[in-house]
Amino acid sequence: MTEHMKLSRRGFISTMLGTGGALVMGLSRPVVAATLGAKPWDSFGEGAAFTPWLQIDPTGKVTVYVTHPDIGNGVVTQACSYIREELACRWEDIRAEYAAPERDHALGGVYSEVGGPLGYFSGRSTFEDRRTAYMTAAAGARERLKAAAAEAWGVDASEITAEEGVLSHASGQSAPYAEFVAAAAAVTLAEEPAPKPREEWTFLTKASPAKIQIPEIVTGRAVYGLDVRPPGMVYAALRQSPVMGGQLVSYDFEAIRDMPGVRAVVEVKPTEPGEPDRIKPAFPLGASVTGSAIAVIADHYWQARTALDALPVVWDDGPGAKWLNIEMMEEAAMAAVRAPGETVELSVGDVAAEFEAGGTVVEAEYLTPYCDHVQLEPLNCTALITENSAEVWAPAQHTQQAFFVTVQETGLAPEQVKLHQTYVGGGFGRRVFGDDTRMAVAVAKGYPGVPVQVIWSREESVRQGRYRPLMGAHMKARLDDDGLPSALQMRVSGGPGFFSNGLANTAFPLVVPNAQIESTVVRDFHIKAGPLRGPGYNSFVFFHESFIDELAEAAGADPLDYRIRIYEKWEDEGWVKILNVLKEKSGWGTPLPTGQARGVAIGNWGMGGRPQHGTTLGAVVHAEVSTEGRVKVHRIDVAFDSGRVMNRDAVQVQLEGGAIFGLNLAMNEKLNVQNGRIVEGNYDEYPLIRMADTPEIHIHFEGLTDHDRYDEIGEPPVGPVGPALASAIAQITGKRPRSQPYREHDLSWGGGEA
Amino acid sequence: MAFTLNVNGTDMEVDAAPETPLLWALRDHLRLTGTKFGCGIAQCGACTVDIDGVATRSCQFPVEAAEGVKITTIEGLGAEGEHVLQKVWTEMNVPQCGYCQSGMVMAAAALLKDIPEPSDADIDLYVDNICRCGTYPRVRQAIHRAAELLKA
Numbered sequence A: 001m002t003e004h005m006k007l008s009r010r011g012f013i014s015t016m017l018g019t020g021g022a023l024v025m026g027l028s029r030p031v032v033a034a035t036l037g038a039k040p041w042d043s044f045g046e047g048a049a050f051t052p053w054l055q056i057d058p059t060g061k062v063t064v065y066v067t068h069p070d071i072g073n074g075v076v077t078q079a080c081s082y083i084r085e086e087l088a089c090r091w092e093d094i095r096a097e098y099a100a101p102e103r104d105h106a107l108g109g110v111y112s113e114v115g116g117p118l119g120y121f122s123g124r125s126t127f128e129d130r131r132t133a134y135m136t137a138a139a140g141a142r143e144r145l146k147a148a149a150a151e152a153w154g155v156d157a158s159e160i161t162a163e164e165g166v167l168s169h170a171s172g173q174s175a176p177y178a179e180f181v182a183a184a185a186a187v188t189l190a191e192e193p194a195p196k197p198r199e200e201w202t203f204l205t206k207a208s209p210a211k212i213q214i215p216e217i218v219t220g221r222a223v224y225g226l227d228v229r230p231p232g233m234v235y236a237a238l239r240q241s242p243v244m245g246g247q248l249v250s251y252d253f254e255a256i257r258d259m260p261g262v263r264a265v266v267e268v269k270p271t272e273p274g275e276p277d278r279i280k281p282a283f284p285l286g287a288s289v290t291g292s293a294i295a296v297i298a299d300h301y302w303q304a305r306t307a308l309d310a311l312p313v314v315w316d317d318g319p320g321a322k323w324l325n326i327e328m329m330e331e332a333a334m335a336a337v338r339a340p341g342e343t344v345e346l347s348v349g350d351v352a353a354e355f356e357a358g359g360t361v362v363e364a365e366y367l368t369p370y371c372d373h374v375q376l377e378p379l380n381c382t383a384l385i386t387e388n389s390a391e392v393w394a395p396a397q398h399t400q401q402a403f404f405v406t407v408q409e410t411g412l413a414p415e416q417v418k419l420h421q422t423y424v425g426g427g428f429g430r431r432v433f434g435d436d437t438r439m440a441v442a443v444a445k446g447y448p449g450v451p452v453q454v455i456w457s458r459e460e461s462v463r464q465g466r467y468r469p470l471m472g473a474h475m476k477a478r479l480d481d482d483g484l485p486s487a488l489q490m491r492v493s494g495g496p497g498f499f500s501n502g503l504a505n506t507a508f509p510l511v512v513p514n515a516q517i518e519s520t521v522v523r524d525f526h527i528k529a530g531p532l533r534g535p536g537y538n539s540f541v542f543f544h545e546s547f548i549d550e551l552a553e554a555a556g557a558d559p560l561d562y563r564i565r566i567y568e569k570w571e572d573e574g575w576v577k578i579l580n581v582l583k584e585k586s587g588w589g590t591p592l593p594t595g596q597a598r599g600v601a602i603g604n605w606g607m608g609g610r611p612q613h614g615t616t617l618g619a620v621v622h623a624e625v626s627t628e629g630r631v632k633v634h635r636i637d638v639a640f641d642s643g644r645v646m647n648r649d650a651v652q653v654q655l656e657g658g659a660i661f662g663l664n665l666a667m668n669e670k671l672n673v674q675n676g677r678i679v680e681g682n683y684d685e686y687p688l689i690r691m692a693d694t695p696e697i698h699i700h701f702e703g704l705t706d707h708d709r710y711d712e713i714g715e716p717p718v719g720p721v722g723p724a725l726a727s728a729i730a731q732i733t734g735k736r737p738r739s740q741p742y743r744e745h746d747l748s749w750g751g752g753e754a
Numbered sequence B: 001m002a003f004t005l006n007v008n009g010t011d012m013e014v015d016a017a018p019e020t021p022l023l024w025a026l027r028d029h030l031r032l033t034g035t036k037f038g039c040g041i042a043q044c045g046a047c048t049v050d051i052d053g054v055a056t057r058s059c060q061f062p063v064e065a066a067e068g069v070k071i072t073t074i075e076g077l078g079a080e081g082e083h084v085l086q087k088v089w090t091e092m093n094v095p096q097c098g099y100c101q102s103g104m105v106m107a108a109a110a111l112l113k114d115i116p117e118p119s120d121a122d123i124d125l126y127v128d129n130i131c132r133c134g135t136y137p138r139v140r141q142a143i144h145r146a147a148e149l150l151k152a
């Protein structure tokens, strides 16, 4: 029986968001990108389109078609790397363009069939099916080029070599690819070549090319969503019901009609409940529905924004207003975990009997708050809607979903919709569902015939998020005589849409002989949840690993050695390997000055209950807490096991960024609620780590097990960094932060005052 | 109201209300979109431009105050990427999503002009822009590398 089946038998509900959830590893490439001026999908110019993935023009320049928007993780460059490996062209001859979803639709899913219904998104850039698609296309092009040259030179194709964009033969004949592009396109091969096996790679896993779009970024030429400027474009400033689920009652256009540049006010009504799907979506269209909103349209953005601020608007807040403050919601979440859960997620052995047996029993409660992505480019989207057409420019994290929601919102046929993917100023999960695109299309529908750029102010972007959900947890364990847990009970809760799927992303409950996990949905939470960099995982690792730390304390054990004893029972040696690397490299156990300590934590993103799946990652955080309770993080050590890595430098920077993201989430981030409204709106109220607060970060590749997978990198650090810091804080201060963010806790110690 | 702005060495006309932030005059009226909108309240630095040699957050700088000064945006720093920071940024794979990076580069350029061999503390002080992607370690390394190249 496979491990996976064993786990299913144990009742683990593995409702993964695609095997990999892929938030950060979605990607894409925009050098010229499908922004303004780019060629429509059906005009490949004079080049030879070898497959939908690849085109070579008569000068030998190669265009790679990429489905994943690059949100900063280098996915476009990875796609180009596959082509480079098999085509053996010059790196500088490669450019990339986003694969248009309308082309996908017209050609029966040529792109989205790779990766299933989430084809434009799922499974990261190193997803095997995607790699195979690119490499097969490029190998086919290479062999066709060889065949065309062989024909012209009167030699056998197998004697021709292809290197750095040049075909050559021992006879002395040689020519650049460009010369044979046209002839090659007409070649029919008896058999399509298979991609090279890993042992023969010369570029993949060896070279670490920097992102190919960087020259565009550092000159300011890169066109993000907010940078598109179609002719005649006007701007819309947007305001949605400040309490999610509320309704617009009235507004007074007359009050702003004569303000400079003002053209119109457009009201957006909430999507009708139960609307039928007009197209088969990637993510459920329910996640994209619009709420009640109003937009002021003007010639220039500042005019629109100024007029919106001056516009008298009356809202009916609806039922969400009953939540007077966040403490009420926190209490509701915690009340839900103090009773048996409504769903049993995992049940092994007999937990109740163990607890009755007595001995050392440890109990603790934890909480993580609502957090916003605060991606640096505020939400926005530009749309031109007419009676029989829609053209949309979207900084989407899932291009095809943006296309789908446009079809859904306009009621147009898919053939009438055109979607331009722009550069994306940060995603982290926020731009996946397409609710931003849909809102912009809804506004533009109300002002047809003119391109409208709909801009969420920073405050609007933060207050109308799809957040990391508020989640509560109650944990209870009984320790055996050897100090290890013999029983574990965990109860978790959150509002609608919280991520119980993340429960499968840890080995901990799988190695405790008796384990029970239960969950409860708090149905009247009105605030919308969405995926945020490692959804579910970024809370569950905090719960599990903080609790393990408390168990280690109760057992009088070193937190790192204790984890080795727990995780050596798991059938994936990566966990212990990582812990040993951290022990050796982080200075673990070496003395530190008073007021400083190291904490450790480990987790896995994407394993879904299975060994040798996903990426396991451990972190050691070296922190200092002043007696007044001020926290300073000096250093973070990270070791990980994604199996193997494709582009070492791309992995390095993603892990650094992810560690900083995880640190900020744990230390700083929380949204408050007042009468149902989100309080915080901008970076002054929602602090982010800056250069001066950034610790030294050491990434250790020695944890890799060389297992045959290239798993995800963006999400994994976000889980363990937070609990590792909590552990260090607890060791220094004797006060364990059991809720995030830690900056809310009084961490003074040793007679200091906060 | 009409204002004449000197941007990247050229005089340009902007017709806008006097209190309009320079950021929007650049992005929207002059279509110089390399300067980014991140927060609008001088917190993030995505909108950083050079005004008479000083790195300035253009989202809090009214257009009426922008007459009679010399404004340099990312487009004017090195249109073809020839500035040492642009080169080093590219080689060292600094940007992730890239959205904060024109502001980062403009802040770093002002730093190197004032302090050709900056310490880590100088970098902390001059480049306190927000990067949600967490590129800080690379930004720091790249500034040190650019300083070395400039010295050579």
Ligand code: FES
Binding pocket: B036, B037, B038, B039, B040, B041, B042, B043, B044, B045, B046, B047, B048, B057, B058, B059, B060
């Ligand atoms: S937009 Fe000006 S500092 Fe953020």
Ligand code: FES
Binding pocket: A072, A376, A425, A426, B095, B096, B097, B098, B099, B100, B101, B130, B131, B132, B133, B134, B135
């Ligand atoms: S690179 Fe994305 S915000 Fe800095």
